[in-house]
Amino acid sequence: MAYSTKVIDHYNNPRNVGSLDVKDEAVGTGLVGAPECGDVMKLQIRVNEETGVIEDAKFKTFGCGSAIASSSLATEMLKGKTIEEAEKIKNTELVQELNLPPVKIHCSVLAEDAIKAAIEDFKKKQAAKREKAQEALANA
Amino acid sequence: MALDKTSLDLSRPIYMDNNATTPMDPRVLEAMMPYFTEKFGNAASRNHAYGWEAEEAVEKAREQVAKAIGANAKEIIFTSGATESDNIAIKGAVEMYAEKGNHIITLLTEHKAVLDTCRRLEREGKAIVTYLAPKPDGIVDLEQLEAAITDKTIMVAIMMANNEIGVIQPMAEIGEICRKHGVLFFTDAVQAVGKVPVDVDSMKIDVLAISGHKIYGPKGIGALYVRRKNPRVKLAGVIDGGGQERGMRSGTLNVPGIVGLGKALEIAIEEMPSEMKRLTYLRNKLKDGVMSQLEDCYVNGSMESRLPGNINISYAYVEGEGLLMGLKGLAVSSGSACTSASLEPSHVLKALGVGDELAHSSIRYGLGRFTTEEEVDYAIQITVEAVNRLREMSPLYEMAKAGIDLKTVQWNHH
Numbered sequence: 001m002a003y004s005t006k007v008i009d010h011y012n013n014p015r016n017v018g019s020l021d022v023k024d025e026a027v028g029t030g031l032v033g034a035p036e037c038g039d040v041m042k043l044q045i046r047v048n049e050e051t052g053v054i055e056d057a058k059f060k061t062f063g064c065g066s067a068i069a070s071s072s073l074a075t076e077m078l079k080g081k082t083i084e085e086a087e088k089i090k091n092t093e094l095v096q097e098l099n100l101p102p103v104k105i106h107c108s109v110l111a112e113d114a115i116k117a118a119i120e121d122f123k124k125k126q127a128a129k130r131e132k133a134q135e136a137l138a139n140a
Numbered sequence: 141m142a143l144d145k146t147s148l149d150l151s152r153p154i155y156m157d158n159n160a161t162t163p164m165d166p167r168v169l170e171a172m173m174p175y176f177t178e179k180f181g182n183a184a185s186r187n188h189a190y191g192w193e194a195e196e197a198v199e200k201a202r203e204q205v206a207k208a209i210g211a212n213a214k215e216i217i218f219t220s221g222a223t224e225s226d227n228i229a230i231k232g233a234v235e236m237y238a239e240k241g242n243h244i245i246t247l248l249t250e251h252k253a254v255l256d257t258c259r260r261l262e263r264e265g266k267a268i269v270t271y272l273a274p275k276p277d278g279i280v281d282l283e284q285l286e287a288a289i290t291d292k293t294i295m296v297a298i299m300m301a302n303n304e305i306g307v308i309q310p311m312a313e314i315g316e317i318c319r320k321h322g323v324l325f326f327t328d329a330v331q332a333v334g335k336v337p338v339d340v341d342s343m344k345i346d347v348l349a350i351s352g353h354k355i356y357g358p359k360g361i362g363a364l365y366v367r368r369k370n371p372r373v374k375l376a377g378v379i380d381g382g383g384q385e386r387g388m389r390s391g392t393l394n395v396p397g398i399v400g401l402g403k404a405l406e407i408a409i410e411e412m413p414s415e416m417k418r419l420t421y422l423r424n425k426l427k428d429g430v431m432s433q434l435e436d437c438y439v440n441g442s443m444e445s446r447l448p449g450n451i452n453i454s455y456a457y458v459e460g461e462g463l464l465m466g467l468k469g470l471a472v473s474s475g476s477a478c479t480s481a482s483l484e485p486s487h488v489l490k491a492l493g494v495g496d497e498l499a500h501s502s503i504r505y506g507l508g509r510f511t512t513e514e515e516v517d518y519a520i521q522i523t524v525e526a527v528n529r530l531r532e533m534s535p536l537y538e539m540a541k542a543g544i545d546l547k548t549v550q551w552n553h554h
Contacts, residue, residue, distance in 0.1 A: 003465070011465055017533050034551030035497035035536060038459055038476060038485070042535035060535040064461035064476075068533065 003065055004099035010069035015076050018058040020044040025129055028122025030114040039063035039107065041071045043114035045078055045086070047122055052082045059114075066104040070094050070111035078115065083122070089115055147514065153471040154515045158354075158508030159303050159331060159450055160473060164400070165356040165509070171403040172358065175396035183393045184384060194395045201402025205363050208405040209329075209348060210339035214368055217385035218398050221362035222330045224378070225349035226253040228364055228388060229326045232375030233295050233347070234267050237324075241292030245270045247280055247299070248491035249307075251328055254297055255487075268292070276493050277442035278307035286317050295324040295347075300332035304475065304488040304504055305441030306450025308336065315344025324373060330354050334408030335447055336416065340365060346373050350405075352397060356509055357404030361397030364388070415509065419448035422507050422516050427451050429520035434527055436540075440475075440489055440502060449507035454489075454498040457537035458530045463503060466526030470519055475502040497536075497546075 003011070019042075020027045026046050033040040039062065046056040057075035061068045073094055078086050091108035094100070100108055148154070155163070175197060183198045185191025202213040219225045234242065246258055248271050261267035270288045275281055280298060289296075296318050301308045311327065318325035326347040332338055333348075334355040340348060345365070352361035366388065367373045381390030408415075431437055436456040452475075455463065460476030475486030476499070485499035494502075505519065531537040536546060 008465075011462075014533060019538065031535065032552055035500070035546060036495070036551075038461075038496075038500040040535050040551070042538075060533055060538055062457060062462075062534045062536045063459045065465040067459075068462060 006098050007065055007069040007100070010072040010098070011065040014059075014068060014072040016056075016058050016072065016079075017060065019060065020046050020056065020058050025049075025125050026122075028118040028120070028125065030117025030119075030121060032113045032117055033063070033110050035062065039067045039110055041067065041110055041114040043071060043074060043111070043118050045118050045122060047083060049126070052084070054078050054081050054083070054086055063107065063110075064104075066098070066100055067107040067110065069098050070100070070107045071114065073097060074111045074115055083119055086115060087119055148518055150469060153469055154518060155471045156505050156507060156511065156515070156519060157471050157473055158511070159306070159447075159504060159506035161353045161359070162356045162508055163510060164353075164358060165404060165407060167407060168357050168400045168403045172396040172400040175399050179395075181395070183395055184382065194393075197395060197399050198393055201398045204402035204406045205350065206365075208338070208409050209333060209345075209350075209365060210341055211365050212368065215365055217364050217366060217388050218393055218401075219362045219364055219385075219389055220360055220394070221353075222251075222328060222349045222351035223253040223362075224389075225351075225362045225364040226251070226328055227257050228375055228378050229347045229349060230254065230257045230295065230297060231261065231378055232388065233324060233326070233373075234261055235376035236374050237294040238266075241290075241294045242267045243270070243290055243292040244268070244295050244297060245272065245285065245288050245293060245323075246297040247272050247274055249274055249278060249302055249305075249488045250297065250299055251303060251330075254299070254328055258297070273491055273493075274307075277445075278302060278305050278440075278488075278492055279442055279445060280309055280314065282310065282313055282317065285314065286321075289317070289321045289323060293321070293323050295326055297326045297328070300327045300329040300338065300348075301336070301447050302441065302488060303331050304486060305452045305492070306331070306447035307441040308332065308445045308447065310445070311338075311343040311345065318346075319344045324371075331447060331450075334405055334412070335449070337412070340367070346371065347375070350401075352401040352404060355404045355408050358397050358400040361394055361401045363401060411509075416448045419507050419511075422511060422513060423449055423451050423505075425513070426505060426507070426516050426519060427453070429516070430523050430527075433520075433524045437527075438494075438498065440492065440494055449511070450504070451507075452502055452504045454494065454502040455527045456498060456501055457534045457540060458527055459500050460502055462530055463501070463526055466530060467503070467522055469522055472506070472519075473504050475504070476500045 057078040059071040091112040094108040181190030181194035183194040206213040258269040330351040348365040350363040353359040440452040460474030489499040
């Protein structure tokens with residue numbers, strides 16, 4: 001199967017490969033997929049806790065070229081968006097931008113899942129942080 | 141490792157997929173050429189010179205094929221390829237030996253041409269099939285095989301050398317068991333004939349399939365060896381028509397293809413001793429080259445009983461199709477699901493008990509007659525580079541390095 005030039009570009013020059021500190025309260029981590037299925041994506045966002053803007057995004061992916069390209073593109077799209085805007089990212093945008101063939105749609109779905117999982121993780125951390133603060137306030 | 145890339149032609153990927161198909165040897169093409177044009181006769185035309193010269197060429201090729209496997213020329217029939225040969229062998233036996241029984245024993249690591257033929261016969265209620273799992277090294281468990289034979293068993297179908305992992309089965313031992321129990325021994329020997337010694341008598345093989353394009357011959361031609369005595373094997377034809385090939389394979393003979401198959405085998409047998417040595421050396425160099433530079437990689441299948449030119453390695457934490465993309469200078473294949481139409485990882489690796497994740501991470505290198513040492517050096521270099529690069533990008537590698545046991549992680553399957 002021939003890959004689109006955009007997939008090849010992301011595969012050869014992946015944007016934002018790397019890791020953020022999982023324990024950081026401003027960081028949300030999404031880990032989706034399974035090794036047995038042939039794709040695992042780890043996608044992380046660092047959110048400005050004041051403004052809710054995603055200031056950094058990183059990924060690591062085990063998978064085919066289309067999976068790598070989907071997660072690479074996702075990190076690019078996430079940067080600069082607010083959490084609310086990021087929640088609206090749809091896999092179809094990735095499909096269109098990367099010209100993914102039908103057999104590779106699942107790669108874009110996985111990337112969307114990874115975004116959602118990272119956001120959810122960030123929100124959970126923030127909720128826990130608020131709860132802690134309230135507890136501390138009540139005990140004070 | 142510094143490589144002088146200028147001496148390698150990198151305008152196209154280097155071909156290292158000789159278990160899939162092989163380029164035709166120019167000597168084979170040369171032998172075939174006249175039979176497309178001036179010597180175009182139908183080998184079944186008995187009353188003119190065109191027919192005679194075609195028939196003569198076919199009979200010469202039949203001798204060449206027979207000689208390559210220690211058979212008699214009368215025991216060779218020509219087909220369109222190994223898939224057809226496999227179909228005739230199994231379906232033909234099930235029909236012909238219906239009175240004796242309907243049980244077939246085969247291996248889970250067989251080619252789809254054998255497995256899917258068996259599955260159809262089961263679906264149609266014509267046969268009962270036992271699919272044996274091989275040992276983790278890919279080799280059949282002989283005790284299990286013998287135990288599986290019943291008084292209804294008519295055939296054991298076990299390939300001589302596997303197309304994915306190159307593992308060679310203990311043919312003489314299997315043949316001995318089959319003979320002892322009066323069961324036909326059929327082997328798909330597509331990957332083995334012309335590459336390693338094959339002898340139908342000492343191995344007690346009754347039916348054997350051959351393909352042209354795996355041995356530097358043309359595509360669209362194959363052969364089937366059908367034993368004529370001790371025991372005399374009879375197979376019902378699958379294609380009805382003019383009754384060519386002793387009634388087992390109707391259809392006008394593909395004379396140029398047959399000439400090519402004969403010539404290809406003649407060359408392969410002549411060059412086998414030196415080629416076996418050369419390819420074993422290159423294959424081991426490739427294996428040692430990547431494995432000495434990369435951690436966590438595993439050879440799939442036995443190293444002791446294996447085709448000289450084949451090596452199949454799983455690179456943990458890296459997905460096969462992603463890796464193939466990084467190996468674009470190299471034409472190889474992977475057992476990853478993404479590379480097959482079925483979206484399932486290799487059934488061969490699964491049958492060996494290789495986990496799905498390592499099956500997804502496998503690369504098959506098939507070295508052949510035209511593979512050079514320089515190309516092997518190049519393959520080592522780009523494999524190491526690509527695996528290292530993708531591991532840096534792999535969350536699994538990162539987790540493993542952090543001491544996380546990947547088997548204990550709760551993955552969300554999709």
